[in-house]
Amino acid sequence: MRFADFTPFDLVLLAQGLGVSLALFLTTTVAGLLLGLGFAVVHHFRFPFVNPLIVAVTEALKNSPVLVQLFLVFFGIPALMQIRMTPASAAFITLSLNTAAFAFVIIRAGIESIDRDQIDAAEAFGLRRIQILRRVIGPQALAFSIGPIVGILVNQLQVTSLISVIGVFDLTKIGNILNLRTLEPFIVWAVIGSIYYVCAKILAHSGARLERRIRRSYAWGEV
Template sequence: MRFTDFTAFDLVLLAQGLGVNLALFLGTSLIGLVIGIAWAIVRYYCVPVLSACITFFSELLKNSPVLVQLFLVFFGLPGLLHIRVTPVTAAAITLSANTAAFVYVIAVSGIESIGRDQLEAARVFGLSRRQVLRHIVAPQAAAFAVGPLIALLVNQLQVTSLISVIGVVDLTKIGNILNMRTLKPFVVWTAVGLLYFAAAKLVAFVGSRFEKRLRAHSAWRGL
């Protein structure tokens, strides 16, 4: 067997690399969703200074390259704060914050899509702001935002391919290693691309099923 040949173990390496991407994607997406929704709730309650700070921070994250954010967290924070940041930790922090920024924008758009007449009617009937948020704003905003959120999550899965540049041994890093070893870039990067494509289609499929169920539930409740 020549040094440049593929082996059966290469499939295991590719699967392990994809597992790293999926694990980081799932973890950072969950953290980003929680933080982004929390930011949107702060905006809903109009907390003066905090709302402005959150809006500024989300705009900064949304409108700067993720790769630059990765470098700032991985190389900048250790130099500034004199702490040790591992590649996985840097990737988790960056992707979570970036996801939260986009979730915040989507959640705010969902909240603002609700007609003012519904909110005013709810207050006439004596509902508190918390009750309005729980029973009127949240269900309708979720139904509005689920489509954009699915598109965001598919995009964030693709963004995980950038984490290899700071040393995380993910699918892209494994692909680069196999490419240098086999000298067959077309085969290697086609396989890597197909694995990302399959993962993205799975996320889109699960998201579309969830969207249908959520919309059906909202329609049944007359929302």
Template sequence: MSSNEFVPYDLIVLLSGISVSLKVFLVSSLFGGLLGLGLALFRHYRFPLLSQLSVFVSEFLKNSPVLVQLFLIYFGLPIFLSMDMSAELAATITLTGNTAAFVSVIIVTAMAAVDKGQIEAARSFGISEMVILKKIITPQALLVAIAPLVGLAVNQLQVTSLVSVIGVMDITKVGAILNQRTWQPFIVWPVIGLTYFAMSMAISKLGRKLELYLRKHQTWSLA
């Protein structure tokens, strides 16, 4: 069999690459979302020092190349901490921070979009800030934030392709290896591209369903 022919094992390798890409994406999205929420709350409630720090961190990560962040974490953090770090862990940490930066901006913007009159009215009745956040701000801000958050998720999925640069065996790295072995770029790269497309469309479809569900079941009260 010629080395430039595809073999059944290539499918297994491709599926392995997809699983790595999804793992990095899902883990970084989860922790990035939680970290982004924390940064957003610091900014919204203007906690001393923490608010300014969250703005700086968000703006730096949002406005610097992801590839530079990836190199900084992969090559710099192990030296700074005197520890070994796998490429996959470095990729996950990098995308977690990058995701958090964008999530924080989206959430802050969504919270600011909530009618201030409702919030002031609740405060005038002595309602606590925690109850206002839970009962008034969150339900309405979530509807504003859901569409840009879904768009961010699609973008971050595609950004995971950069992790192949540091050796993570994601779908892009697998594609590069298959292309190098088979020299059939017009087969390999369309397949890789269509795989990303399919995953992105799945995220978008789930996002639309979630948005419709939230709009249909939107209820909020101070009871």
């Protein structure tokens, strides 16, 4: 016994840490995708002065380190606005906005990939812009976007490991605690890495199946 042996309770700690990581990933994924979709829809309708703001914000989020964003939300904003920010709230805000930035770019590309002739034909049949977006553009943009979005989400799952630095007791934080207690870094981090790997593979596999189903549903090959 070098410092402390592994115990069966460590499995409970790992399960709790994994639960926190997955819960945060799922909630920020839903919030980020909805926000990114909202950004893309607003951008599609070309509201004056709003589009440049959306592009500027998303570019800043995409091209700056997530860790810096996390520190800015957790330390900078509370100091500037004299408010309290919990680690979980800071993690949720940061990851949601980061996911939204990438989702916006992907969904916007999907919308803009639709042939203009289809839109003109829909307008000729008297469909309004919102109907065209929902019935013509939306289904095809979804089929175009689902693959890249799944790829981004796999990366975002791995990014959740950064939240441990502000005190969130996620899987990585639990791994650090076990490492300090057992002094077995190879075993601890191999296990933590394997858990992230399995979760990422499950997500990627599920996303690939969903993409195939969506493409078949909308007869992507005939578009």
